[in-house]
Amino acid sequence: MSWYERNRWWVLRLIRLPIDIFVFATLAFFLIRLLPGDPVAVALATRSDPVTPELEQTLRVEMGLDGTLWDQLLRFWAGLLHGDLGTSLETGIPVTQEVLSRLPATVEIILLGLGGAFTATMILGFCYIRFANDKLRRGIRLISSFATSVPVFVVAIFGIIIFYVVLHWLPAPLGRVASGTLPVVTGFPLLDEALSGRWDLLGQTLIRYILPVGAMVLTYTPNLLTQFIGGLDRELTQTATRFQVAAGARRPWIYFSVMRRSVSSVVVIFGLFFGALIGGAVVIESLFGFGGLGQLGVRAVGSVDFPALQGFLILIVAFCLVMFLLVDLVNMWLDPRRRPGVASEGK
Amino acid sequence: MSSRRRALKLIPAVAAIALLVSSCTNSGDTNTTTDASDSITVAIAAMPTSYDLEGNWAASNENYTLWSQTMVGLLRYKYVETDGVLVQDFNQYEGVLADEDEPYTVSDDGQDYTFHLREGVVSQAGNPFTAQDVYYSIDRKLSVDGGRLNQIKDYFYSIDQLEIVDDYTITFHLDDVGNDNVFLQMLTGQMGRIWDSTEMKAHATTDDPWSEDWAAQNTGAGYGPYDVDSVTADQQVVLTANEDYVLGAPAIKTVTLQVVSDSGTRAQMLASSDVQIAEALTPTDQESIQDDENVQMAEVDNPIEFVDLALVQNKAPFDDKLVRQAFMYAVPYDELIEQIYRGRATTSPGWFTPTMGVPGLSTDPAYTYDIDKAKELLAEAGKSSVDVTLTVSNAIPDIVDAAIMIASYAKDAGFNVTVEQLAPAEFATGRLETTFESMLMSNRSQQQAPSYVRNFFLPGDVSNSGAYVPTDEWLALNQVAIDAGTGTSEEAAPYWEKVNEFINDDASQLPILYRQPNQAYATTLEGMSYRYDNTVDYSVLTPAGS
Secondary structure (H helix, E strand, O other): OOHHHHHHHHHHHHHHHHHHHHHHHHHHHHHHOOOOOOHHHHHHHOOOOEOOHHHHHHHHHHOOOOOOHHHHHHHHHHHHHOOOOOEOOOOOOEHHHHHHHHHHHHHHHHHHHHHHHHHHHHHHHHHHHHOOOHHHHHHHHHHHOOOOOOOHHHHHHHHHHHHHHHOOOOOOOOOOOOOOOOOOOOOOHHHHHHHOOOHHHHHHHHHHHHHHHHHHHHHHHHHHHHHHHHHHHHHHOOHHHHHHHHOOOOHHHHHHHHHHHHOHHHHHHHHHHHHHHHHHOHHHHHHOOOOOHHHHHHHHHHOOOHHHHHHHHHHHHHHHHHHHHHHHHHHHHHOHHHOOOOHHHOO | OHHHHHHHHHHHHHHHHHHHHHHHOOOOOOOOOOOOOOEEEEEEOOOOOOOOOOOOOOOOHHHHHHHHHHOOEOEEEEEEEEOOEEEEEEEEEEEOOEOOOOOEEEOOOOOEEEEEEOOOOEOOOOOEOOHHHHHHHHHHHHHOOOOOOHHHOOOOOOHHHEEEEEOOEEEEEOOOOOOOOHHHHHHHOHHHEOOOHHHHHHOOOOOOOOOHHHHHHOOOOOOOOEEEEEEEOOOEEEEEEOOOOOOOOOOOOEEEEEEOOOHHHHHHHHHOOOOOEEOOOOHHHHHHHOOOOOEEOOOOOOOOEEEEEEEOOOOOOOOOHHHHHHHHHOOOHHHHHHHHOOOOEEEOOOOOOHHHOOOOOOOOOOOOOOHHHHHHHHHHOOOOOEEEEEEEEOOOHHHHHHHHHHHHHHHHHOEEEEEEEEOHHHHHHHHHOOOOOEEEEEEEOOOOOHHHHHHHHOOOEOOOOOOOOOOHHHHHHHHHHHHHOOOOOOOOHHHHHHHHHHHHHHOOEEEEEEEOOOOEEEOOEEOEEEOOOOOOOHHHOEEOOO
C-alpha cells in the first residue's frame, strides 16, 4: 500500500478545502446582491443635499460597485486570490480585520459553552456505563430527553431574569467587564486578561461568563448526551466489547474503549453546533452585550455592507469547513474503520 | 493510549478547578455602577461606525454623538436653562474656538464675516490652534466628496473666499448672501467642526490627501471636550475628558458608551442604576421608567425632532393635491400623541417651529383629524375610496405603530392603507429613489432657520421625500421672504407665514408631530441638554449637588 493510498483519506479532503471555499464565496457574492437595498442609496440617504448622477457614480466607484456584475465578480475573485476581501463600506476598515478581530472572542465563548457541554456529556456517559443503578440511568436518559426542546436564548433570558433582575447575584449583562477596557493581545479575552496580568478583569469576565456558558451547557448537553448514550447502548452489546470482557481486559480499559467507539457521533454534533454557533452566537452575544461576529453580520445586513457581509460569510464558512474537516479527521483517528479507502472497506 | 486515558481523567479535574477559580474571584461586583461620580456609563443602541462625518459616512445617532463630543467648531448655540434642561437657542451664538466676547463681526454690507479666534487653545494632539486650522478645515469641507457645504453653495463655494488676516483672524467673503442666515448655522452645526491641521496632515497620503481613512476610525485631531480612549468592538467606546478643552475641562472625566441593543433593556438598566444615561428609548420604554425615583427626562417647549409624513407627488394617488390634503385630515394627530408617543410629543404647525425665532408665527396645528373634511376633499377629487401603501422602516418601533394607527383611522375617510414594513436599507433606497407612494419616518431639521426649509423641497435632494417640484409661486414666495429681511426680523415674518401656509396647503411632506427627546438620565446627574442634533452633551453634565 503506497503512502498516498494510506493517506488519501485526509490528503483529498485538504485539497478540496480551498475549492469548496472558492465555490461558496462565489455563491455568497451572488446571494448578497439579491438583498433589497442599494448600498450607494443607503450612504446617500443620510445626507441632505441634492444627489446628482455624478455624485452617485463617484460613490459607486468609491465603493467598488461600478461596472457590470461580471466586472465586480472578476474584481472580487482577484481580491480573493490575494486574500483581500475589500473594506467595509460602513467603517472603511478592511473586512479581514473586521472579522478576524472578532473571531477569537466569539470562538472563546462558544468553546467554553460547548466544551462544558461536551465535558458534562462525557461525565454523564461514564456514569451511565459505570454504575448499574437504574434510577441514575433513568435520570441520565431524562436529561437527554430535553434535547432540542428549548432554544439557548430562552435559557439565557431566564437566567438573566432570575440571577440578575430578581436575585441580583450576577452583574448586569453589560459586556465582559464592569468598566475599563479589555486588553487585546491574541483576541481571546480571558487569555489576554491573563497574559496582561489583569486578574481583576479576568475575575469579572469569568463571572460574566457564568450565565451564557451555563445556558449553553444546559441547552447543548442533552443534545450531545442523546447521541452518546445511544452509541453507548449500541457499543456495549457489540462483539468487540464482549470479547474484551471475556478476555479479562481491565475495567477502565473497557470503559475507555466503549466510550471511544461511541463518541464519534457526539463529535459530529459538536462540530455542527460549533459551526452553527459561529454565525449564530449573535443572540447570546447581544443578550450579554458581548459583541462579536454575530453583531458584525447583523450590522452588515442592516446597512447592506456588501464587502463586510461577503467577508463575514466567507470567513465563517471557511472556519466551519475547517472545523468539519477536523471533526472528520478526529473521528477517523478515533475509529480507523471510518477512513475511506482503508482495507477494512474491502477496497 | 495511556496518555489519552490520563487526558480523559483530567477533564473533570480541570472543570472543577475552573469552577473553583470563578467562584473565588471577586464576586462582589454585581453592581456595575461606577462609584466615582465623575465617571458615567451610557447605554447606547449601536456602535458608532465612523468618527468623521465629512465624508460619505452614515450619519447615525451614535456617529453624531461621537462627532459632537470629539470635535467642536468656531461657534455653538447658546445654552439657555429652562426647567432643568439646557436648551440650545438657535438664534444666539457663542464662541467656542472663536473669541468668547466677540466671536465674529459682520461687515456693514453683510457680505464679510470676520472671526476672531481664541488664543492659547491647543488641540487634543497638543498643537496650538491658529487661523491655519480653520482654513484647512474649510478647504477639506469643500474638497472631500460629501463635505456637505452644499446648503450655502450659492454664496460660499470656493476656498478663495476665505482670507487669513493673521494667526487669530480669518474672514469669509460671502458672495451676494442677502438675508440668508443659514451661514452661521452651518458653521455652528455638524459641518462647522474644525480640525487640527497639523495632526491631520500627518496622516495624509498621496491617495488620501484629506486623511479620510484615518479620520474615519481615529480621533485626537480636534478640539472637542472628549477624546476616544479605547474601543472594544461592538461593545463599548470609552471617552476621556480633554483637560485642555477650550470651554473648561468637563466635570465628567470618563464616559463609557455601552451598546445595549434593546431599548427596553436600556431603560431598565437606567432604572436599576446600572447605567446613568439611556439613549434612543422608545416612547413606551420612556413611559415605563418615567416615575422611577432614579430617573429624570428632559421635556422642552419646542422639540425639533419630528415624525415626517411624505405623500409622494410623482405618482397616483398623491399626484392630486386634493387627495393629499384629504389624507392629512385623515391622520389622528391627537391619538398618535397620546397613544403612541405617550403624551411626549406636541402638535405640528408645519415646518416652521418657534425655535426659528420668526416673530408671531402661528403655532396652530397645520392639520387636525377631520373625517368629514377628508371625505369632502376626496369627493371633490372625484373619489370615494383610495388605496394607499404607507411604507416605513421596520427598525423604528414607534414609527411602525404610528403607521398602523394612521391606517386604521384613515379607513373612515375612505383610504385603504396598507402598511409596508421594510428593512432600513431597502427603505433608504426607496426613499432616495422616490419609488414609494407615501412614507412615515423620523426626521429632524438641524438648521432651524426659515430659509433652510427650502432644502426639503429641492429637486433631487435626498430630503425632498415628497418629490415636490418647485413652482414659480413657491420660488417667488421664498424670494420675497428672504428679500424682506433676516429670518428673525419683523419685516420678513408675514412672508414666512405665507411660505408656511403654502407648504401646509400643498401637503406633500409635513411634520405631523414634534416629539420630545428620547433619552433618560439618572437623577445623580445635572445638566440634561437638548441640542440641534438630538445628542446628549456629556461635557455640560455635572454630578448632582456638585
